[in-house]
Amino acid sequence: MLRVKEGSANRLHYQGNVLEVECRRSKDVETLLWAWYRQRASIKFSDYFLPLAERFKHYGVAPAGMEIKEMKTRWGSCDNAGVISLNIRLICASRICIEYVIVHELCHLVHRNHTKAFYELLSQEMPGWEKWKMKLERLLL
Ligand SMILES: [Zn+2]
Structure with missing residues (x-):
């Protein structure tokens, strides 16, 4: 549940299932929410990313970094430098x-x-990946 209230500062408070956004001007709500999403995404995605990247050392490769971006179609x-970008909208995915x-x-x-x-390696590292790809495609619609 999202609760928005006017206050003396811009802050965000999350407890139980209530996300409370306090802001000076109502137009700040969107900015605050995106900042919060970004923060949550960076914690969650790094958590998943690091052990998987570790596994690929086996192939003699390592990512140069991980970024979270807003992407429309991917x-x-x-x-080419080996930086992996993840769509912030994945925060809604399993x-x-x-x-x-x-x-x-x-x-x-x-x-x-x-x-x-490429697909042989993908199937080796994640058998049954097609199922998760399909699930994500449904999420995009
Ligand atoms: Zn690809």
């Missing part, structure tokens, strides 16, 4: 779906493109 990406996106991007550290070898 759940994740991996740039752990296994978030892990699927992370594993998919980590596989790109080994194989740049969606080749047969």
